[in-house]
Amino acid sequence: MTTADTAPAGSAVGTTILRTEGLTKSFGGVHAVKDATVTFLDGKINGLIGPNGSGKTTFFNCVTGMIKPDSGRVYLHDKEVTRWAPHKIARAGLGRSFQLCRTFPRMTVLENMLVAVQPHSLADYLGGSHSPETVERARRMLARVGIDHLETAEARDLSYGQQKLLELGSTLMSDPPFVMLDEPAGGVNPSLIERIAVLIRELNAEGTTFLIVEHNMELIMKLCDHIVVFDRGAPIATGTPDLIQSDPRVLEAYLGV
Numbered sequence: 234m235t236t237a238d239t240a241p242a243g244s245a246v247g248t249t250i251l252r253t254e255g256l257t258k259s260f261g262g263v264h265a266v267k268d269a270t271v272t273f274l275d276g277k278i279n280g281l282i283g284p285n286g287s288g289k290t291t292f293f294n295c296v297t298g299m300i301k302p303d304s305g306r307v308y309l310h311d312k313e314v315t316r317w318a319p320h321k322i323a324r325a326g327l328g329r330s331f332q333l334c335r336t337f338p339r340m341t342v343l344e345n346m347l348v349a350v351q352p353h354s355l356a357d358y359l360g361g362s363h364s365p366e367t368v369e370r371a372r373r374m375l376a377r378v379g380i381d382h383l384e385t386a387e388a389r390d391l392s393y394g395q396q397k398l399l400e401l402g403s404t405l406m407s408d409p410p411f412v413m414l415d416e417p418a419g420g421v422n423p424s425l426i427e428r429i430a431v432l433i434r435e436l437n438a439e440g441t442t443f444l445i446v447e448h449n450m451e452l453i454m455k456l457c458d459h460i461v462v463f464d465r466g467a468p469i470a471t472g473t474p475d476l477i478q479s480d481p482r483v484l485e486a487y488l489g490v
């Protein structure tokens with residue numbers, strides 16, 4: 234349950250998985266994220282939306298340790314993780330995908346999935362060997378994202394949409410309980426978008442919490458339980474899809490009305 238109509242923008246009622254307080258990041262004179270105090274809910278499919286350049290990716294980068302915020306704090310559950318290194322945040326259970334794909338172009342699809350898994354031993358790491366169970370798991374995940382027929386193809390030969398699916402699959406390989414996806418449907422064709430939606434719902438039903446940045450409003454509105462809207466680096470509205478769609482501040486930010 235949320236209190237979008239009464240609560241200040243960014244806040245929510247429920248068990249929180251991610252909370253930021255006054256998060257701020259500037260690039261030169263550009264305030265990419267400005268005093269963002271927001272809350273996202275445990276066990277839910279959360280959305281973060283906003284016009285181009287409103288600071289969504291910068292927010293993701295600050296939360297996941299990819300860039301250091303200028304000020305403010307980040308909490309996962311109730312643990313402060315501000316300025317933690319990305320690998321430490323990943324180990325704390327936060328997986329993420331990137332807006333621009335970060336697959337390894339000259340490796341096969343299956344190899345891309347396998348490198349996403351932490352090696353279990355030095356021999357694994359040096360020899361690149363993986364247990365049959367891990368390989369089987371990678372294949373099952375490829376089937377879930379719908380590109381198992383491409384396992385021997387090099388990532389560079391995949392379409393942009395297929396690379397997004399590979400990025401999603403490799404993010405899920407380490408089984409993170411909290412997954413942040415930056416535009417998972419960008420450039421993906423409609424039937425594969427539907428597959429992504431089904432997969433996110435299934436994983437959520439199995440216990441995975443999501444935070445999704447996406448410009449595809451239809452997808453966001455049908456998937457999310459709880460949405461935060463950014464405009465010019467700051468949260469301007471919070472609530473359920475129904476409340477967000479009728480919020481005059483949101484209409485103004487998107488449509489200038």
Ligand SMILES: Nc1ncnc2c1ncn2[C@@H]1O[C@H](COP(=O)(O)OP(=O)(O)OP(=O)(O)O)[C@@H](O)[C@H]1O
Binds near residue numbers: 263287292
């Ligand atoms: N590394 C950087 N150096 C300089 N400016 C940056 C950098 N990264 C982001 N910005 C600026 O910060 C602002 C927020 O950018 P950001 O990429 O976070 O927005 P976004 O909401 O993810 O946009 P989009 O929906 O287009 O992906 C923009 O004005 C952008 O140009």
Ligand SMILES: [Mg+2]
Binds near residue numbers: 289290291332
């Ligand atoms: Mg972005």
